[in-house]
Amino acid sequence: xxxxxxxxxxxxxxxxxxxxxxxxxxxxxxxxxxxxxxxxxxxxxxxxxxxxxxxxxxxxxxxxxxxxxxxxxxxxxxxxxxxxxxxxxxxxxxxxxxxxxxxxxxxxxxxxxxxxxxxxxxxxxxxxxxxxxxxxxxxxxxxxxxxxxxxxxxxxxxxxxxxxxxxxxxxxxxxxxxxxxxxxxxxxxxxxxxxxxxxxxxxxxxxxxxxxxxxxxxxxxxxxxxxxxxxxxxxxxxxxxxxxxxxxxxxxxxxxxxxxxxxxxxxxxxxxxxxxxxxxxxxxxxxxxxxxxxxxxxxxxxxxxxxxxxxxxxxxxxxxxxxxxxxxxxxxxxxxxxxxxxxxxxxxxxxxxxxxxxxxxxxxxxxxxxxxxxxxxxxxxxxxxxxxxxxxxxxxxxxxxxxxxxxxxxxxxxxxxxxxxxxxxxxxxxxxxxxxxxxxxxxxxxxxxxxxxxxxxxxxxxxxxx
Amino acid sequence: xxxxxxxxxxxxxxxxxxxxxxxxxxxxxxxxxxxxxxxxxxxxxxxxxxxxxxxxxxxxxxxxxxxxxxxxxxxxxxxxxxxxxxxxxxxxxxxxxxxxxxxxxxxxxxxxxxxxxxxx
Numbered sequence: 001x002x003x004x005x006x007x008x009x010x011x012x013x014x015x016x017x018x019x020x021x022x023x024x025x026x027x028x029x030x031x032x033x034x035x036x037x038x039x040x041x042x043x044x045x046x047x048x049x050x051x052x053x054x055x056x057x058x059x060x061x062x063x064x065x066x067x068x069x070x071x072x073x074x075x076x077x078x079x080x081x082x083x084x085x086x087x088x089x090x091x092x093x094x095x096x097x098x099x100x101x102x103x104x105x106x107x108x109x110x111x112x113x114x115x116x117x118x119x120x121x122x123x124x125x126x127x128x129x130x131x132x133x134x135x136x137x138x139x140x141x142x143x144x145x146x147x148x149x150x151x152x153x154x155x156x157x158x159x160x161x162x163x164x165x166x167x168x169x170x171x172x173x174x175x176x177x178x179x180x181x182x183x184x185x186x187x188x189x190x191x192x193x194x195x196x197x198x199x200x201x202x203x204x205x206x207x208x209x210x211x212x213x214x215x216x217x218x219x220x221x222x223x224x225x226x227x228x229x230x231x232x233x234x235x236x237x238x239x240x241x242x243x244x245x246x247x248x249x250x251x252x253x254x255x256x257x258x259x260x261x262x263x264x265x266x267x268x269x270x271x272x273x274x275x276x277x278x279x280x281x282x283x284x285x286x287x288x289x290x291x292x293x294x295x296x297x298x299x300x301x302x303x304x305x306x307x308x309x310x311x312x313x314x315x316x317x318x319x320x321x322x323x324x325x326x327x328x329x330x331x332x333x334x335x336x337x338x339x340x341x342x343x344x345x346x347x348x349x350x351x352x353x354x355x356x357x358x359x360x361x362x363x364x365x366x367x368x369x370x371x372x373x374x375x376x377x378x379x380x381x382x383x384x385x386x387x388x389x390x391x392x393x394x395x396x397x398x399x400x401x402x403x404x405x406x407x408x409x410x411x412x413x414x415x416x417x418x419x420x421x422x423x424x425x426x427x428x429x430x431x432x433x434x435x436x437x438x439x440x441x442x443x444x445x446x447x448x449x450x451x452x453x454x455x456x457x458x459x460x461x462x463x464x465x466x
Numbered sequence: 467x468x469x470x471x472x473x474x475x476x477x478x479x480x481x482x483x484x485x486x487x488x489x490x491x492x493x494x495x496x497x498x499x500x501x502x503x504x505x506x507x508x509x510x511x512x513x514x515x516x517x518x519x520x521x522x523x524x525x526x527x528x529x530x531x532x533x534x535x536x537x538x539x540x541x542x543x544x545x546x547x548x549x550x551x552x553x554x555x556x557x558x559x560x561x562x563x564x565x566x567x568x569x570x571x572x573x574x575x576x577x578x579x580x581x582x583x584x585x586x
Contacts, residue, residue: 098483127475178542185549263494
C-alpha cells in the first residue's frame with residue numbers, strides 16, 4: 001500500500017512561532033488588500049462593459065474607492081431592528097467573517113522559499129492538513145450558518161426568504177463541487193493541497209505516432225469535465241451572477257443582509273469577496289497547477305520560475321484570472337430564475353458528477369490494475385450497462401416530464417399572455433408565451449421579426465393589386 | 467511538524483479573525499453616531515408599514531433539499547478518503563463504490579420521480 005502521498009508534501013519543520021505569526025499576518029493583509037483591489041477592479045471592469053466610467057474620483061483611477069467605502073461603513077450608525085433577535089443578529093456576521101479567513105490557511109502560495117535576512121526555509125503556505133480540501137469544504141459549509149442565521153434573526157420577510165434561498169443554493173452546489181473534486185483526489189492520491197500541486201508537476205509522457213510527447217499536467221486538462229463542473233458550482237456556491245438569486249434586488253431587496261448596516265454589513269460584504277478569492281484559490285490549486293508557472297514560462301532556465309518567490313506571482317495572477325471571469329459573467333449573463341437554477345444543479349450537475357466519478361474510477365482501475373483481458377471486458381461491459389440504464393432512465397424521465405407538461409397545458413391552456421393581468425407573469429412549465437404585438441407606433445403595430453417577411457409580401461401584393 | 471501543530475495554526479487564524487472582527491466593531495462603536503428613532507428600527511418592507519412579524523408561517527419547500535444535502539454530504543465524506551486510496555485497492559473498491567453510488571442514485575431518482583426536485 002502507498003502511504004507516501006497521504007501526507008502533505010510541504011515540510012513545515014523549520015517553522016517557528018514567529019514564522020507562523022508572520023504568515024498569518026501576511027494572509028490577513030493579502031486577503032484584505034486583495035478584497036479592496038477586487039471590489040475596485042470589479043466596479044471598473046463592469047463599468048467598462050456597460051460603457052460608463054465607473055469609480056474615478058477617489059485617488060488615481062478611483063483606486064481608493066473601496067477604502068473610502070470601508071471608512072464610510074465604519075462611520076455609519078448601527079441599526080438593530082426592533083423585530084430582530086439581537087444575539088443571533090450580532091452572531092451571524094461573526095460566523096461569516098471568521099470562517100471566510102480559515103480556508104486560506106491551507107492554500108499554498110508557493111513552494112519552500114528562504115525568508116530574506118534569515119536562514120529559515122519555509123513553504124509559502126500557512127499549514128497543510130492530510131484532509132485540507134475537505135477542511136475547506138467544511139469551513140464553507142459552516143459559513144452558510146452566517147447567511148441563514150442572519151436572514152432568520154432579522155425578523156423580516158425579505159431577509160428570511162433570501163437566507164433560505166441562499167443556504168439551499170449553497171448546499172446544493174456544494175455537493176456538485178465536492179463530486180467534481182473527487183476525481184482530483186483520485187488522480188493525486190491525496191487531499192492535501194501541497195501534494196495535489198506536487199502531483200501536477202508533470203503529466204507523464206506518452207508515445208503518440210512514434211514521437212514522445214509530454215502530457216498536460218494541469219488537472220483542468222486531464223479532468224476537463226470535473227473542471228467545468230467545479231467552475232459552474234463555484235459561481236453558484238458564492239452566490240454570484242448569474243446565480244445571485246439570494247440578492248435578486250427586484251424580488252428580495254438585499255437578500256439576507258437587508259436589515260444590516262454599518263460594520264456588520266461590511267463583514268458580510270468582506271466575507272462574500274474573500275469567499276470568491278477562496279474558491280478561485282482552490283480552483284487554481286486543484287485544477288490549474290497551483291503556484292506552478294504556466295507552460296512556456298515553466299520551461300525557462302530549467303524551471304527557475306518555479307522556485308523561490310516567483311510562484312507567488314503565478315498563483316496570484318491565476319486567482320485574479322478567475323476573479324476576472326466572475327466579473328465577466330456578471331457583466332454578461334442575466335440572472336436565472338430559481339426553479340431553473342435548482343433544476344440545473346440537481347438534475348444536471350449532480351448526476352453528471354456521479355457519472356463522471358464512476359467513469360474515471362473505472363478507467364483508472366482498468367489502467368493501473370493487473371487485470372486479465374476477460375475481466376477488463378467484463379468491467380467495460382458492466383460500465384456500458386450501467387450508463388445505458390442511467391441514460392434510459394433519463395430519457396424516460398424526460399418523457400414523464402413532457403407528459404406532465406402536456407397535462408398542465410390542458411389545465412392552464414397552451415399559451416399565456418404574460419401581460420393579461422396588467423403586470424408581467426412568467427409562464428407555467430410547458431406553456432408558451434404569446435408574443436405581444438409590441439408597442440404601437442404611429443398607429444401601426446410593429447410586428448415580431450418572424451412575421452416581417454409575410455407582412456412585406458402581403459403589402460407588395462396589395463400594391464400590385466391596387 | 468505534527469498534525470496537532472497544523473490545527474493549532476488553524477485555531478490561531480480563527481483567533482485572528484475574532485480579533486479582526488472585534489477591532490472593526492470597536493472602531494465602529496467609537497465612530498458611529500447613535501440617533502435611534504422608531505422609524506429606523508422598524509422592519510424594512512419597501513416603504514410599506516409592516517403588518518405582523520417576519521416569522522409568520524410560510525410554505526417552506528427548502529427542507530427537501532436539506533435532506534438531500536445531508537445524504538450527499540455524508541456520501542462525499544465516504545468518497546473523499548476512498549478516492550485517495552483507490553490506487554492501492556483497485557477493482558474491488560471501484561465495484562463496491564459503484565454499488566454504494568447506485569443505491570444513492572436510486573434515492574435521487576426516487577426524489578426526482580416523486581417531483582421533489584421540481585419547483586412548483
